Amino acid sequence: MIRSCLFVPAHNPGMLQTADLFDADAVIFDLEDAVSYEEKDAARSLLVEFLKNFKIDIKVIVRINNNPLWFYHDVAAIATERLDAVLLPKADSESLKKALSLLIRFEKERHLPKKISLIPLLETATAIMNAEELLARPRIGGVMLGAEDFTADMGIERTKSGTEILYPRMKIALVARAFHIIAIDTPFTDINDEAGLIKDATAARTLGMSAKAAIHPRQISHINRIFAPSAAQIERAQRILKKSADTAGVFSLDGKMIDQPIIERARKTVEKAKRYKLI
Amino acid sequence: MKNILNRFVPAGFTPYRGLIDRNNLRPRLKRRPAVNTGDKLIDSVSDIFDRLKISDGMTLSFHHHLRAGDRVMNIIMREIKRRNLKNLTLAPSSLFPNHELLSELIIAGCVSKIYTDYLNGPFASVIGAGKMNDLLIMDTHGGRSYAIESGDIDIDVAFIAVPAATVCGDGNGYTGPSACGSLGYTISDMLYARRKVVVTDNIVPAVKTKEIRKEYIDYVLSVDSIGIPKKIASGTTRITNDPVGLLIADNAVRALAATGVIKNGFSFQTGAGGISLAVADYLKKYMSLNNITASFASGGITEYIVSMHEAGLVSDLYDVQCFDLAAVNSIGKNKRHHAISAARYASLSEDNIADKLDVVILGATEVDTAFNVNVTTASDGLIIGGSGGHADTANGAAITVIVTPLLKTRLPIVKERVTTITTPGCDVDIVVTERGIAVNPLRVDLSEKLKSSGLPLMTIQELHDKAVAIAGRPQQPPHGKKPIGIVRYRDLSVVDVIYSLKE
Amino acid sequence: MKNGVCGSMESNDCLITVEPSDKTEIIIESIVYDFYGMQIREVIIDTLNELNIDDVRVFCIDRGALDYTIKARVKVAVERMRAR
Numbered sequence: 001m002i003r004s005c006l007f008v009p010a011h012n013p014g015m016l017q018t019a020d021l022f023d024a025d026a027v028i029f030d031l032e033d034a035v036s037y038e039e040k041d042a043a044r045s046l047l048v049e050f051l052k053n054f055k056i057d058i059k060v061i062v063r064i065n066n067n068p069l070w071f072y073h074d075v076a077a078i079a080t081e082r083l084d085a086v087l088l089p090k091a092d093s094e095s096l097k098k099a100l101s102l103l104i105r106f107e108k109e110r111h112l113p114k115k116i117s118l119i120p121l122l123e124t125a126t127a128i129m130n131a132e133e134l135l136a137r138p139r140i141g142g143v144m145l146g147a148e149d150f151t152a153d154m155g156i157e158r159t160k161s162g163t164e165i166l167y168p169r170m171k172i173a174l175v176a177r178a179f180h181i182i183a184i185d186t187p188f189t190d191i192n193d194e195a196g197l198i199k200d201a202t203a204a205r206t207l208g209m210s211a212k213a214a215i216h217p218r219q220i221s222h223i224n225r226i227f228a229p230s231a232a233q234i235e236r237a238q239r240i241l242k243k244s245a246d247t248a249g250v251f252s253l254d255g256k257m258i259d260q261p262i263i264e265r266a267r268k269t270v271e272k273a274k275r276y277k278l279i
Numbered sequence: 280m281k282n283i284l285n286r287f288v289p290a291g292f293t294p295y296r297g298l299i300d301r302n303n304l305r306p307r308l309k310r311r312p313a314v315n316t317g318d319k320l321i322d323s324v325s326d327i328f329d330r331l332k333i334s335d336g337m338t339l340s341f342h343h344h345l346r347a348g349d350r351v352m353n354i355i356m357r358e359i360k361r362r363n364l365k366n367l368t369l370a371p372s373s374l375f376p377n378h379e380l381l382s383e384l385i386i387a388g389c390v391s392k393i394y395t396d397y398l399n400g401p402f403a404s405v406i407g408a409g410k411m412n413d414l415l416i417m418d419t420h421g422g423r424s425y426a427i428e429s430g431d432i433d434i435d436v437a438f439i440a441v442p443a444a445t446v447c448g449d450g451n452g453y454t455g456p457s458a459c460g461s462l463g464y465t466i467s468d469m470l471y472a473r474r475k476v477v478v479t480d481n482i483v484p485a486v487k488t489k490e491i492r493k494e495y496i497d498y499v500l501s502v503d504s505i506g507i508p509k510k511i512a513s514g515t516t517r518i519t520n521d522p523v524g525l526l527i528a529d530n531a532v533r534a535l536a537a538t539g540v541i542k543n544g545f546s547f548q549t550g551a552g553g554i555s556l557a558v559a560d561y562l563k564k565y566m567s568l569n570n571i572t573a574s575f576a577s578g579g580i581t582e583y584i585v586s587m588h589e590a591g592l593v594s595d596l597y598d599v600q601c602f603d604l605a606a607v608n609s610i611g612k613n614k615r616h617h618a619i620s621a622a623r624y625a626s627l628s629e630d631n632i633a634d635k636l637d638v639v640i641l642g643a644t645e646v647d648t649a650f651n652v653n654v655t656t657a658s659d660g661l662i663i664g665g666s667g668g669h670a671d672t673a674n675g676a677a678i679t680v681i682v683t684p685l686l687k688t689r690l691p692i693v694k695e696r697v698t699t700i701t702t703p704g705c706d707v708d709i710v711v712t713e714r715g716i717a718v719n720p721l722r723v724d725l726s727e728k729l730k731s732s733g734l735p736l737m738t739i740q741e742l743h744d745k746a747v748a749i750a751g752r753p754q755q756p757p758h759g760k761k762p763i764g765i766v767r768y769r770d771l772s773v774v775d776v777i778y779s780l781k782e
Numbered sequence: 783m784k785n786g787v788c789g790s791m792e793s794n795d796c797l798i799t800v801e802p803s804d805k806t807e808i809i810i811e812s813i814v815y816d817f818y819g820m821q822i823r824e825v826i827i828d829t830l831n832e833l834n835i836d837d838v839r840v841f842c843i844d845r846g847a848l849d850y851t852i853k854a855r856v857k858v859a860v861e862r863m864r865a866r
Contacts, residue, residue: 014794042858049850217522240815688846756816
């Protein structure tokens with residue numbers, strides 16, 4: 001259950017050490033696009049030592065390299081009890097299979113206490129097209145849209161208004177909902193455009209994305225606010241739960257019919273509100 | 280002997296005792312009008328030295344409103360060097376790296392004592408090496424004024440750089456090629472020094488506002504240039520854009536909001552460091568959102584405070600120093616942007632502004648588990664600053680907030696014991712870092728209010744432990760044993776000693 | 783010369799250079815030498831021991847790196863040296 005995840009380049013000690021400060025629900029330590037070829041080994045080693053020695057109280061996601069040069073070594077290095085999920089870029093059927101089998105293997109060999117989940121990053125036309133097939137697998141905890149690479153793959157322009165990614169957003173939100181996994185929206189890349197970020201995040205939320213990636217700490221408070229239930233929603237959910245505690249079956253509140261699915265949604269809303277310390 | 284902060288105090292000095300005895304303040308001297316009633320305009324430094332018979336052992340004073348662009352003190356120091364004068368005492372209100380000639384004068388014995396409120400430059404290592412014959416005395420801005428007015432600092436000649444002056448000695452800092460705004464730090468010098476010399480590069484027929492008054496001026500020394508404009512007051516104030524600094528600033532404003540102090544009519548001061556400026560910015564946003572107007576803001580004034588004033592969020596500005604061009608421009612044109620003297624700002628013998636503040640936001644190089652703050656030395660003992668208005672406002676303000684990162688390049692800022700105490704812990708109320716906020720146990724009232732704020736509260740010891748857990752426990756580097764300076768409090772009692780650097 | 787370099791001189795980082803040597807030698811230059819010099823040396827020695835090597839000269843230019851950074855940089859510098 002997250003609203004925001006902050007990308008943090010794994011090669012930069014100063015950024016690693018402050019990753020947990022900015023109120024993101026999860027951090028994505030990036031071994032892939034943020035790190036140059038020559039520094040892949042150094043970034044991996046730095047991240048491993050960091051995770052071993054620095055106690056941070058936040059969900060840890062690592063974006064590995066989907067490239068034969070580093071794929072195996074990345075997973076082998078990071079598969080520890082500190083890891084919550086692997087973000088797999090350029091996700092496709094084969095790489096998902098490979099990642100899953102490696103995770104299972106290392107969890108067993110290393111007696112890890114919990115199952116590490118997989119988050120495919122869908123960034124090609126094929127991946128979006130095959131979303132149902134890719135996401136209907138074990139261990140998939142969430143899915144992220146990668147709009148920069150997707151639009152490059154499509155040969156179209158990436159814009160702030162985001163019309164070009166309307167369909168991928170909707171499809172991913174839909175499939176994610178059907179499979180009960182989180183749908184993480186693509187980052188908004190202009191870190192100086194606060195209004196643009198708010199517009200973009202709101203659009204994603206409206207379409208059903210449940211969270212958004214951030215590439216700079218200053219984006220997080222906006223993302224958290226937009227993807228959290230509003231004060232009005234929380235208050236209504238609390239009233240629904242209160243009434244449902246005393247009333248059996250279907251009832252009406254504020255002139256609307258309240259049945260089981262709505263009560264369930266209210267329960268989730270209150271849970272989220274508590275989790276995000278909004279109540 | 281040791282004072283109540285458990286710091287050594289050399290013989291002959293009054294130890295800090297905590298509560299200021301406001302019933303027993305030092306009596307003020309009588310003001311000293313000018314002695315020279317004849318022609319005042321001189322164009323040669325040497326001539327001034329001859330006329331005033333500037334000789335060995337005298338005390339000369341300067342102000343620092345021209346900051347790192349100051350030329351005046353250098354002009355005087357070159358003449359001192361030329362004449363090979365000895366054992367002079369200098370009383371500049373602050374010293375900056377451009378005053379590097381001071382190193383030579385100290386080593387040659389031309390200067391054997393210094394009174395100042397802030398010191399940063401290569402001469403810090405010369406003084407730290409014990410090369411100055413007498414002690415360095417570091418005062419607060421308010422304390423310096425108090426000392427001058429009571430004769431504790433006895434100034435023979437005050438050199439007063441004035442950006443716009445008449446031939447008789449009226450002047451101000453608002454116009455001229457070296458405009459610097461308020462001349463607050465020089466007013467006590469002007470009133471109480473035995474002889475006063477205006478130094479200017481801009482003779483004008485008249486000035487509208489007379490901060491410097493001809494009745495007190497003996498001579499007007501005309502020089503080519505008193506300062507380098509772009510080093511005086513421009514571009515020195517920038518909000519930090521480091522996300523960690525911004526987080527600290529945000530937490531500070533949240534904490535203040537939780538105490539309930541931000542309300543209509545409240546007053547505040549912020550320092551000019553990157554994080555303090557970010558606090559001003561967040562404060563502005565909070566006040567706009569909640570329709571709150573402050574009665575006044577004080578201190579060194581920056582463009583951020585000016586913008587709050589011009590947006591109607593702060594009614595009056597009390598300016599003892601203009602930090603940037605926006606402040607210089609504002610003081611010249613905004614009626615309620617007032618220039619004040621250092622005495623009015625923070626001297627105990629006046630109805631001073633610092634004592635009226637509701638909130639002050641300050642920085643630190645070190646804070647310890649007794650909430651003592653160091654802004655005088657770095658952790659290796661080198662002097663890199665000084666109180667300035669820090670100890671004055673910390674004591675005067677109802678709520679004192681220190682904003683600082685928990686660590687600076689690995690070094691824990693929160694320590695067991697600060698290297699040098701500038702501001703005693705009893706004057707410090709809240710310490711805000713990126714990993715937690717500590718409230719002085721003396722302030723039960725504030726702890727209560729902050730408890731339900733949702734902010735990460737912890738004891739100062741816990742903050743220290745966090746810092747050590749991240750960075751490891753630092754070794755204690757050896758310091759020199761010889762006292763080379765003292766740190767005085769607002770009331771001129773001694774808070775701490777500054778020791779020589781290690782060999 | 784067959785050496786391995788890893789890290790940078792950015793704040794919070796360190797630049798590690800390792801080269802073959804008859805015996806272990808560690809040369810440290812740090813902006814916080816007075817406070818953490820000994821600890822930096824210890825971390826480097828521990829890391830070399832973990833890697834089971836005793837025949838390198840290690841140069842460390844430190845800009846306030848924490849222990850985990852020093853360790854990671856030393857490890858990779860050694861790997862890079864070996865790979866050449």
